[in-house]
Amino acid sequence: MSHLAIYPGSFDPPTNGHLDVVDRALNLFDGVIVAVASNEAKHPLFSTEERLGLLHTVLQGRPRIRITAFDGLLVDFARQQGASAVIRGLRAVSDFEFEFQMALMNRKLEPDIETIFLMPKEEYTYLSSRIIKEIARLGGAIGAFVPPCVADALRSKSSQPVTNA
Numbered sequence: 001m002s003h004l005a006i007y008p009g010s011f012d013p014p015t016n017g018h019l020d021v022v023d024r025a026l027n028l029f030d031g032v033i034v035a036v037a038s039n040e041a042k043h044p045l046f047s048t049e050e051r052l053g054l055l056h057t058v059l060q061g062r063p064r065i066r067i068t069a070f071d072g073l074l075v076d077f078a079r080q081q082g083a084s085a086v087i088r089g090l091r092a093v094s095d096f097e098f099e100f101q102m103a104l105m106n107r108k109l110e111p112d113i114e115t116i117f118l119m120p121k122e123e124y125t126y127l128s129s130r131i132i133k134e135i136a137r138l139g140g141a142i143g144a145f146v147p148p149c150v151a152d153a154l155r156s157k158s159s160q161p162v163t164n165a
Ligand code: PNS
Pocket: 008, 009, 010, 011, 037, 072, 073, 074, 075, 101, 102, 103, 105, 106
């Protein structure tokens, strides 16, 4: 029986920290489903299609990975996909409260799916998509924090004129 894990997130955009967590999950599971939450209510900078495209590029060459989008409840999607675990990256104590609440609620909804927290490399503990978007918007250097195609995509978003729409 193969063990599948699902790694859900907004990935708006994917960072080096996300990639580090994917690699750690691949060391533990037979397959990893990277699941992009559409999260339109969060007004993501990148569309779902753009985030999927970036993930396909940055994860190219890694074996045993599926990249897909999902809407609705994570546990429903995980069950449909046959995943037995949800992977979440845990960077610092500040992540813990929200992650703990989400893990326990997901367990209540679907007791058979375990949440597993993986710690990214220390050098990525201060990375977040939100901070990287802000640095990019303000013209700071982001090359050390995201893969080159993500840095390019962020630069081109930052150079687009702001509309009132
Ligand atoms: O990268 P993020 O934004 O921290 O990821 C959060 C995500 C997408 C994992 C979470 O919002 C989620 O699971 N959304 C799907 C809807 C759902 O199942 N909500 C109930 C969670 S207890």
